[in-house]
Amino acid sequence: MAGWNNNQLRKYNIKFEKIPVLQHDDPKVNSLLCNNKPVLIKGSKLVSSVLNWDLDYLQKHMSSVCCNVMVSTNHKFKYYDQKKITPSITFKPQSRPSSMTFSEFAERMKTWKKGAPRLYLQQTLNNSIGHHVVRDFVMFNWDWVMSKQKICKWGALTSNLLLISQEGNITPCHYDEQQNMFAVVKGYKRFILFPPSQFECLYPHPVHHPYDRQSQVDFDNPNYTMFPKFKDACGYEAVVGPEDVLYIPIYWFHHVESLMSGGYTVSINFWFKAGPIEKIEYPLQDYQKMAIMRNVEKMLGEALHDPNDVGSMLRTIVVGRYTSEEL
Numbered sequence: 001m002a003g004w005n006n007n008q009l010r011k012y013n014i015k016f017e018k019i020p021v022l023q024h025d026d027p028k029v030n031s032l033l034c035n036n037k038p039v040l041i042k043g044s045k046l047v048s049s050v051l052n053w054d055l056d057y058l059q060k061h062m063s064s065v066c067c068n069v070m071v072s073t074n075h076k077f078k079y080y081d082q083k084k085i086t087p088s089i090t091f092k093p094q095s096r097p098s099s100m101t102f103s104e105f106a107e108r109m110k111t112w113k114k115g116a117p118r119l120y121l122q123q124t125l126n127n128s129i130g131h132h133v134v135r136d137f138v139m140f141n142w143d144w145v146m147s148k149q150k151i152c153k154w155g156a157l158t159s160n161l162l163l164i165s166q167e168g169n170i171t172p173c174h175y176d177e178q179q180n181m182f183a184v185v186k187g188y189k190r191f192i193l194f195p196p197s198q199f200e201c202l203y204p205h206p207v208h209h210p211y212d213r214q215s216q217v218d219f220d221n222p223n224y225t226m227f228p229k230f231k232d233a234c235g236y237e238a239v240v241g242p243e244d245v246l247y248i249p250i251y252w253f254h255h256v257e258s259l260m261s262g263g264y265t266v267s268i269n270f271w272f273k274a275g276p277i278e279k280i281e282y283p284l285q286d287y288q289k290m291a292i293m294r295n296v297e298k299m300l301g302e303a304l305h306d307p308n309d310v311g312s313m314l315r316t317i318v319v320g321r322y323t324s325e326e327l
């Protein structure tokens with residue numbers, strides 16, 4: 001029986017289909033992974049060695065480790081790039097990074113009261129986490145995940161992020177420039193994914209904006225006047241529980257929520273670089289077009305010395321020249 005129910009999901013006015021669920025040894029897993037298609041994988045045992053990672057255990061073994069904790073005034077934790085905050089924009093993020101020891105984080109989680117700022121630990125697993133936890137980390141099913149890297153010709157593993165979230169927290173819709181094998185250790189997380197082909201429905205912020213890669217659409221209260229094509233967005237959904245691994249393909253948009261279940265979630269992601277390009281084949285894939293668009297935006301920003309001028313130049317190039325009405 002599933003350890004969750006529909007009442008624990010937030011409600012959105014979005015259409016979605018289900019992400020396929022397959023056993024780890026089903027041959028279809030590799031073909032989905034290698035074709036950049038999401039799949040929820042059962043039975044891989046990727047993180048079976050750390051199912052004991054809860055607040056008490058980690059507090060015992062990581063108590064004085066300094067951790068990155070996002071603190072938010074609401075339930076949304078919209079990531080931003082600090083380096084892209086410039087004096088020319090007004091930028092008031094609702095969630096901010098804060099450093100605290102694991103002990104401090106665990107105590108704040110245990111004594112948290114409704115209305116207080118929400119917390120979300122997002123800590124890279126590196127050798128600062130203490131030898132006991134490193135020993136657990138070594139026991140991940142590395143053979144399995146590295147065999148997927150090899151089969152799909154992904155690039156290097158770049159990092160593992162440990163995520164500990166309060167119930168109901170949300171990571172709003174965004175895409176990453178890496179392949180992500182997402183493993184849940186404790187609790188349930190709901191994912192809504194959108195393929196790169198739905199770029200136009202999701203309106204990501206401009207590349208130079210601190211919210212680069214994040215959708216501008218607030219799923220709780222979509223502004224259909226500003227973002228009319230969001231009505232056409234159609235996602236792929238999965239609820240991911242302990243020992244499950246969700247493959248989030250590179251450049252796929254994803255919204256993530258920890259279910260409103262009365263508990264917290266613990267999860268770990270495995271990020272891999274994109275594989276080297278052996279031979280470019282046409283037509284290009286949608287995610288390759290997204291990479292090109294990013295480069296065009298970056299190049300124009302650099303050439304013009306002011307990201308604020310990028311939009312008007314793109315408009316000058318396009319409007320009346322490449323717009324379908326005019327052709």
Ligand code: SIN
Pocket residue numbers: 163170171180254256257267269
């Ligand atoms: C999350 O689990 O909240 C976010 C993970 C991701 O965006 O990769």
Ligand code: FE
Pocket residue numbers: 174175176254
């Ligand atoms: Fe992500």
